[in-house]
Amino acid sequence: MPSDQLLEVEDLTTTFGTDDGTLTAVDGVDFDVDTGETVCIVGESGSGKTVATESITRIIKTPPGEIEGTVRYKGRDLLAMPESELRDIRGNEIAHIFQNPQEAMNHCYTVGWQITEALQIHQDVSDEEARAKAVDLMDRVGIANASARFDDYPHEFSGGQKQRVMIAMALVGDPDLLIADEPTTALDVTVQAQILRLLDELQEEFDMGVLFVTHDLGVVAEIADRIVVMYAGKVMERGGVLDIFDHPAHPYTQQLLECLPEFGGTTVGGIPGTLPDPHDPPDGCRFAPRCEYAEGACRAGEQPEEIEVSPGQRVSCVHYRPGMDPSVVRNDNFEPVGGDGAADGEGGVSRADD
């Protein structure tokens, strides 16, 4: 597979001014997507996944966030370019699909009209050509009887079909990058599997890079090439999907996987505790207050530098040194690096014996 860098995000920081002061939703995050690959951003609700991906094309809704950093798409910085230039890229070369097709569609217009409208925003095509293309796209995303359904209204489509229509709308500009934010979360499991399969086929056909946001690691296992694990606005860990599932390094990633019964996880009801207040995040590692391995060194300074623990797998955790076994914190002979002991109990969750 060719592996040219399509999207390169560096030191992305997005803040919101709120009544309670500045809220930092995304705090100095880096990630990249290559042509033809699927990168999944995972993490609990409130981690900053949506804000991070919506910062890429500056579509953050009101109040507008303050976005800083660099977002290079094919070498051009999207954050530095004028809105008029970005508008040509957004919805065309870079397309978004969202969780809820219900909200993204206009109920007063036929589905066909909405697809042709999306087409004609970016392409100078006649009405007949646009219709033919729209029908073709509806067909490609698996809507049976596409030409007959062209004049149907959104309410005449099921949830899964609506999401297919949204995908058709996203494909109008033959995008090179598709950003999908929880596109299957609102669907039942069978339909979800169909939509994931469709995205997979289309990715192959269009040779798109896909940036996929989800909190569902089961979905990630199905589709990801690489994973970026976010927590409270920071990246905790990243790496190839097999590495992350086989030997997750960060205690947060390990705990997320522990919540997956299909992968042998035994935690029921999610990781204990809650995310820190984004107005006032803790010092050190953001996850330390909920981490069973946290010690003094975890609660001081900045989020730790990322350390490579296997090729392409990097973890932001004080317990790691380059070349260390990615599962070191889980070993029975785990030795804390700092002075005050791993199981000091202070603000942490006590370590379960395994």
Ligand SMILES: Nc1ncnc2c1ncn2[C@@H]1O[C@H](COP(=O)(O)OP(=O)(O)OP(=O)(O)O)[C@@H](O)[C@H]1O
């Ligand atoms: N427009 C906004 N104004 C103020 N705060 C916001 C805004 N949008 C998001 N936030 C805050 O930013 C943080 C990150 O939110 P975000 O929606 O990116 O999380 P997420 O990881 O996508 O969660 P979920 O899985 O629930 O979609 C949250 O604390 C959220 O409340």
Ligand code: NI
């Ligand atoms: Ni979100």
